[in-house]
Amino acid sequence: MAASGAVVGGGGRGGRLGYLSLALGVSLLKCLLIPAYYSTDFEVHRNWLAITHSLPVSQWYYEATSEWTLDYPPFFAWFEYALSHIAKVFDPEMLNIQNLNYASPKTVLFQRFSVIFTDVLFIYAVYECCKCIEGKKAGKELTEKPAFILSILLLWNFGLLIVDHIHFQYNGFLFGLMLLSIARLFQKRHLEGALLFAILLHFKHIYLYVAPAYGIYLLRSYCFTANKPDGSVRWSSFSFLRLIALSFIVCFVSALSLGPFIALNQLPQIISRLFPFKRGLCHAYWAPNFWALYNALDKMLSIIGIDDKWFGSAIPTCSPALCDSISNPHLYCDSHVGPRGFLRCLIVCALSSFMFGWHVHEKAILLVILPMSLLSVGKPQDAAIYLLLTTTGHYSLFPLLFTAPEFPIKVLLMLLFTVYSFSSLKTLFRKEKLLNWMETIYLIGLGPLEICCELVFPFTPWKLKYPFIPLFLTSVYCAAGITYAWFRLSISLLPGPAVGKAKLQ
Template sequence: MAVLGIAAGSANWFTALALGVTLLKCLLIPTYHSTDFEVHRNWLAITHNLPISQWYYEATSEWTLDYPPFFAWFEYALSHVAKYFDPEMLKVHNLNYSSSRTLLFQRFSVIFTDALFVYAVYECCKCIEGKKSGKELTEKPKFILSVLLLWNFGLLIVDHIHFQYNGFLFGLMLLSIARLFQKRHVEGAFLFAVLLHFKHIYLYVAPAYGVYLLRSYCFTAVKPDGSVRWNSFSFVRVTSLGLVVFLVTALSLGPFLALNQLPQIFSRLFPFKRGLCHAYWAPNFWALYNVLDKVLSVIGLNDKWLGSGVPACSPALSDSLGHLRLHSDGCVGPRGFLRCLILCALSSFLFGWHVHEKAILLAILPLSLLSVEKADDASIFLILTTTGHYSLFPLLFTAPELPIKILLMLLFTIYSISSLKTLFRKEKPLFNWMETFYLLGLGPLEICCEFLFPFTSWKLKYPFIPLLLTSVYCAVGITYSWLKLYVSVLTGPPVGKTKKK
């Protein structure tokens, strides 16, 4: 850990970390990319060539535009740079088009827009409360947090191999969180409102923002026990927040409201006809339910225990559990807000409608901020991030990427565990025997799925088995992390008080 101490004491360690991960992203340019590469190429073509009135109606490709308007304008802006790389990529009817110049543009556009994520991480590091005895100890949590965010394994493979723009979007979210920590509430609300109109999945955590801003900004006085003084409610402040949200929404949806296209946009943004589960089972409650339903159907007991088929499910279920704590005193203070945000994200992931496996990053990244301040949060983070990241392995199913994903995951996981154990070495162990046994089980699971199963006779008849095993095994760890986090909130010290050390 001497190297860590030297790095933490250096004035340029953050710049070195940012440049180092940028170099790694450049090295990943030639790797496999998913259908999302064609999705975004098609959106570039749509926004570049067609009038705004046709953006959400164009259906030449199956990959229709289904993100909010701000992201459509983002693609429009990128398209005016893309035309200098390869104009052929901007033809709407040029389906599944690819070239070396198209690849370079798409990859570099993700790397370039990640600059916002880097800045957001820098701002978040300012909000971390370090130790008070010595410069090295003060800087160490910030250094660890920078690595956990900038070098996050899941974000690297999802954006820079699989291909998406999550870094840019998470940059907006982390920056809004940092602004709330810095008591710049209106700016934080503005950034989150903008984020919602870039990608609507962040609606999952909107309740945490709403309750926290209402309580911590719109009420100007707080009692010693942490509760608010109801006569201190500020209509000026709530009006300012409402105006910010209204103006952002008007700028985003106003042109489409004028074109009477809001129903069409909402049908694209919320396609509930796609069904409860995504094609790749996300490691959540529904993965466990589906497997149990299948097992019981084989032995003829599913009608008795589960009823027939998947139960009726309202999309509102995704946030119902996250709301419970938000209506109590638990959402006082920026760290209480952050905890509620993570609970909303995890509840939505576990019980939401048509959840994509990549949505686990919505909980992992903000939990990184808490992991460097409390040992209990570090324990939850390590379980969640290890299982959540491993659940992303099936996204990269081609042979050349196998050693890359294993090596990157091992490096990130080993660093996360060793650095957080060192940070909290004077406190209780981060894992109990059961948690250690579960995490070590990921090794045999990977050997079975990647190295043994392909050579069995089941490969042709049951090709889905590795995916099923991965999803179900990881669902257990993610559900356990959610329960552990939820219990820690319910049993934590009262608002305004801290546990005695």
């Protein structure tokens, strides 16, 4: 691994100060966003504060005064419980279960600052990931430049800024746990990486998407102590003691999280809250994935009169079991190529689950974009896929911020982040052409799409009769780009020559 001092902006203390300056700058920006619009997720988390503070543990997963019931794993419930003891100092009324949609100024300040403060873990995790960057040569410039770019791509990520600090969620510290676990695996601290990921799963179960990559990589790289020259495992080197150590970590964390609820015979109730399959295949706002294209095709076929009398639609519907089978990419997880291969498999797991999963939310694209940032500074092919994913995926989040005051904010922030992403990666791979003409035209097309959806459509007579058209166009257009990126990323798993200026060890 590269020397710890050579991280961002210079070696040793200067590098750390430069990194802290970047972190402080984005934290100040988050403070400026405090008065911005917030979504129903703000009330969701206020309600969870009230539930965990006011009720005994035995009632947490049964309480249903609000429609926003507790549906995250137990560690997140305990996280809300811990926050609630600080919240009561700000405004005890926010902890009253009956105070639905309560949002006093002190409540807003507390909830906003709680997200900003817990992002400290994300800041530390990004720092650790930057330490895993090394240059092709020993020169300072090659070592520091990719790490500096990576730090900005992660710390100033547009999607994370608007989802957490405008829309309102706590993704920052959760992604901090994931990035820190990835960094520990790159540093060959396998047990620590496994522990962090196990804890993460019991904070938010969406990270089950990438569990296959973790499981197979840990078995291959940690439980097998030697590999053959072709990368395959030596069965004689399998260590049962190491397998027991990994199993103990998983069982211990699971027992700590679920144990109290198993003792209360509430495990089925928790599972029903965590996996509400009755919600339907697609979220109200279609995530830009395969099902958006599938549904669009169904609508078009229905319009021209093609309607299947057995299925009630032009094309067959899908079940949760089928979604799980086609989105579970175990075959991708051949991670004998080392930590970088593990990271690539993790990203494909996340993107495949986003593409084909049941009731996927549009915000889940961040589970792909953030780890993809680590690959983007290593190879030009990965940088190209990253630019496609991050531009299209971030634009697909625009409908989350639909109020007029946030329009210039989201446009300006995305433009700044996108321009930096393109310019910095183009500078890093100056001898490579990152995007072809077709990809370039597709991304340019996001501009006219935004003008039509935000500036033209509201003044047309179709607004009242067809209010869903902007969401429909955004989901389908972005789904085409993300599907294309998924194909390119899947193909990148095939063996090929390593190319690039920087790599993750």
